[in-house]
Amino acid sequence: MRHSEQSGIKEEIMDTIQQELLSQVAGLHEVPEGAYNIRANGELAGRNTTANIDIITKEDRSGIDIRIRPGTKSESVHIPVVLSKSGLKESVYNDFFVGEDSDVTIVAGCGIHNSGSAASAHSGIHRFFVEKNAKVRYVEKHYGSGDGSGERIMNPTTEIHLAEGAVLEMETVQIKGIDSTVRTTSAEVAQGASLVIREKIMTHGKQRAETDFKVDMAGADSSVNLISRSVAKEHSTQIFRSRIVGNASCHGHSECDAIIMDEASVSAIPELTANDIDANLIHEAAIGKIAGEQLIKLMTLGLTEKEAEEQIVNGFLK
Amino acid sequence: MLELRNISFQAENEDDGKEIEILRNVNLTIEDRFVAVTGPNGSGKSTLAKIVAGILTPTEGQIFLDGTDITDKSITERAKLGIGFAFQQPVRFKGITVKDLLSIAAGKDTAMSEICSMLSEVGLCARDYVNREINASLSGGELKRIEIAMIMARKSRLAIFDEPEAGIDLWSFQSLIRVFEKMHEQTKGTILIISHQERILNIADQIVLLSDGRIEKTGSREEIMPDLLGAGQPCRTLADKL
Ligand SMILES: Nc1ncnc2c1ncn2[C@@H]1O[C@H](COP(=O)(O)OP(=O)(O)O)[C@@H](O)[C@H]1O
Numbered sequence: 001m002r003h004s005e006q007s008g009i010k011e012e013i014m015d016t017i018q019q020e021l022l023s024q025v026a027g028l029h030e031v032p033e034g035a036y037n038i039r040a041n042g043e044l045a046g047r048n049t050t051a052n053i054d055i056i057t058k059e060d061r062s063g064i065d066i067r068i069r070p071g072t073k074s075e076s077v078h079i080p081v082v083l084s085k086s087g088l089k090e091s092v093y094n095d096f097f098v099g100e101d102s103d104v105t106i107v108a109g110c111g112i113h114n115s116g117s118a119a120s121a122h123s124g125i126h127r128f129f130v131e132k133n134a135k136v137r138y139v140e141k142h143y144g145s146g147d148g149s150g151e152r153i154m155n156p157t158t159e160i161h162l163a164e165g166a167v168l169e170m171e172t173v174q175i176k177g178i179d180s181t182v183r184t185t186s187a188e189v190a191q192g193a194s195l196v197i198r199e200k201i202m203t204h205g206k207q208r209a210e211t212d213f214k215v216d217m218a219g220a221d222s223s224v225n226l227i228s229r230s231v232a233k234e235h236s237t238q239i240f241r242s243r244i245v246g247n248a249s250c251h252g253h254s255e256c257d258a259i260i261m262d263e264a265s266v267s268a269i270p271e272l273t274a275n276d277i278d279a280n281l282i283h284e285a286a287i288g289k290i291a292g293e294q295l296i297k298l299m300t301l302g303l304t305e306k307e308a309e310e311q312i313v314n315g316f317l318k
Numbered sequence: 319m320l321e322l323r324n325i326s327f328q329a330e331n332e333d334d335g336k337e338i339e340i341l342r343n344v345n346l347t348i349e350d351r352f353v354a355v356t357g358p359n360g361s362g363k364s365t366l367a368k369i370v371a372g373i374l375t376p377t378e379g380q381i382f383l384d385g386t387d388i389t390d391k392s393i394t395e396r397a398k399l400g401i402g403f404a405f406q407q408p409v410r411f412k413g414i415t416v417k418d419l420l421s422i423a424a425g426k427d428t429a430m431s432e433i434c435s436m437l438s439e440v441g442l443c444a445r446d447y448v449n450r451e452i453n454a455s456l457s458g459g460e461l462k463r464i465e466i467a468m469i470m471a472r473k474s475r476l477a478i479f480d481e482p483e484a485g486i487d488l489w490s491f492q493s494l495i496r497v498f499e500k501m502h503e504q505t506k507g508t509i510l511i512i513s514h515q516e517r518i519l520n521i522a523d524q525i526v527l528l529s530d531g532r533i534e535k536t537g538s539r540e541e542i543m544p545d546l547l548g549a550g551q552p553c554r555t556l557a558d559k560l
C-alpha cells in the first residue's frame with residue numbers, strides 16, 4: 001500500500017527527463033525496494049524508511065541523516081539526486097550512520113540534465129560512520145545529459161570513518177556528460193578494517209576530472225585498495241592523486257590505469273607515507289595509448305579500427 | 319587459393335637504422351588443404367603471415383586471393399574476405415572476456431552452447447573460461463588455445479596459424495590436428511600452419527621451407543620431408559626440435 005502511494009508522489013513531481021536521469025544513476029525504473037530518498041531539483045520527491053533504516057531531514061542545512069540500526073542485514077538504501085533545471089547550484093550534506101554488525105548496500109548517484117546556458121552544479125558531501133564489524137557496499141554513479149552550453153559540474157566529497165573490523169567497498173562511476181568534477185575522498189581506517197574503492201572514469205571534449213584520495217590507516221591489520229581505471233579522450237584532462245599513510249602494520253595498495261587518446265592529458269600523482277616499520281604500501285600507475293597490437297588483433301577478427309577502439313575502451317571500463 | 323608474387327619486405331634495423339631485407343622475392347601458390355611453412359627462427363615466417371593478413375605492407379610484390387588482387391586491402395577487409403590469423407604471440411586485453419572475443423570472432427553474439435563446443439575443441443572447459451578476462455591471469459598455453467578457438471569461430475577459408483603447437487602443454491598434438499581436420503571439413507578452405515613440429519609437418523599436403531627470407535624449397539610432403547630429416551640438416555632449429 002505504502003509503495004503505491006509513494007510511486008504516485010514520484011510521478012507527479014518528476015518528469016520524463018528526471019526519470020531518465022534516475023534510471024541512469026540508480027538503475028531505477030520504478031520505486032526501489034527498501035529505504036530510499038529521491039531528491040529532484042533541490043526538493044524531496046519521495047522517501048521510504050524501514051524498521052531498520054531511518055532517514056531524517058537535517059535541520060541546520062540541506063541534506064539527510066541515514067541511520068541504520070545495528071545488526072541490519074541485506075537491506076539497501078537508495079538516495080539518488082537529479083537536477084534538470086539549468087543554472088541550479090546546490091550543496092547537500094548526507095550523513096550515514098551504519099550500526100555495528102550490519103551488512104547493507106547504499107546506492108547514491110547524481111544525474112544532471114542541462115539544456116540551458118547557465119552552469120548546473122551539485123556538490124554532495126557524504127560522510128560515513130561505519131561501526132564495528134559492519135559491512136557496506138556503496139555504489140555511486142554520476143551522469144550528465146542535455147545539449148545546453150551550460151556546464152554540468154559535480155564535486156562529490158566522501159568522508160569515511162571505519163571502526164574496528166568494518167568493511168566498506170565503494171564503486172564510483174562517471175562515464176558520460178560531466179564537464180568538471182573534483183572528487184575528494186578521505187578515509188580513516190581502524191584496526192582490522194578494510195576499504196576498497198573502485199573508480200571508473202571516462203572523459204571527452206574539454207572535460208576535466210580530478211580525483212583526490214587520502215587514506216589514513218590508523219590501526220593494526222587495516223588495509224586499503226584503491227583501483228582507478230580511466231579513459232581520457234579528445235581534449236579532456238584527468239588528474240589522479242592518491243595519498244596513503246600507514247601508521248600501523250597495514251597493507252595499502254593503489255593502482256591507476258589510464259588509456260589516453262587523441263589530445264588528452266592524464267596525470268597520476270601517488271604519495272605513500274609509512275610511519276610504521278610494518279606498513280606495507282604499493283602504488284602502481286600505468287598511462288598509455290591503446291596498444292597497437294590490440295587494435296590489430298580485433299581488426300583481424302573483422303572489426304574496423306573504430307569498432308576495435310570501442311570494444312577495447314568498453315571492456316576496459318566494464 | 320592464395321598467390322604471392324615477388325613479395326619483398328624491407329625494414330629498418332632497430333640498432334643501426336640500416337635497411338634490411340626480411341623477405342626477398344617470394345613467389346608462392348597455395349591451394350592445398352594443409353600447407354606447412356617451416357624454417358629457422360628469424361627466417362621470415364611470421365613476417366610472411368603478417369603480410370598475408372595485411373598487418374605488414376610488402377615493399378614490393380602482389381598478393382592474390384582467389385584471383386583478386388588484395389595487396390591494397392586493409393586488415394579488416396581481408397578478415398571479411400575470409401583470412402584468419404592466429405598470432406604467434408596472442409594479445410591480452412583488460413576487461414574483455416573469452417566469451418566477448420569469441421563472439422567478436424564469430425561476428426555475432428554467440429550462444430553459450432556454441433562457445434562451449436568451441437572451447438572444448440581446444441581442450442578448455444567452458445565453465446572455467448567463458449567469463450575469464452583475456453589478461454595476464456591466463457597462461458601462455460591457454461591464450462594460444464583461445465587464439466585457435468577464435469579462428470575456428472571465424473570459419474575462415476584461409477586460416478593461418480603461427481606456431482600453434484606452443485599452446486598444447488596440457489593438451490595433445492592429436493587434438494590439435496583434429497581441430498585442423500574439423501576446420502577443413504567445415505570451410506573446405508586452406509589451412510596454413512607455421513610450425514617446427516614433425517607431427518604437424520606430417521599432415522601437410524605442401525611444405526614450404528623458408529630460409530633467410532627466401533623460399534629455399536617447396537613441394538609435397540614426400541618431396542620435402544626427407545631433406546628436412548636427412549643428413550644435410552638444412553635447418554638446425556628444426557633438427558633441434560625433432
Ligand atoms: N619490423 C621489423 N623491423 C626490423 N626487423 C624485423 C622486423 N620484423 C621482423 N624483423 C626481423 O626479421 C627477421 C624475420 O622475423 P620473423 O618473420 O619474425 O621470423 P620467424 O617468424 O621466421 O622466426 C628477424 O631477423 C627479425 O628480427
Ligand SMILES: [Mg+2]
Nearest residue numbers: 363364365406
Ligand atoms: Mg615467428
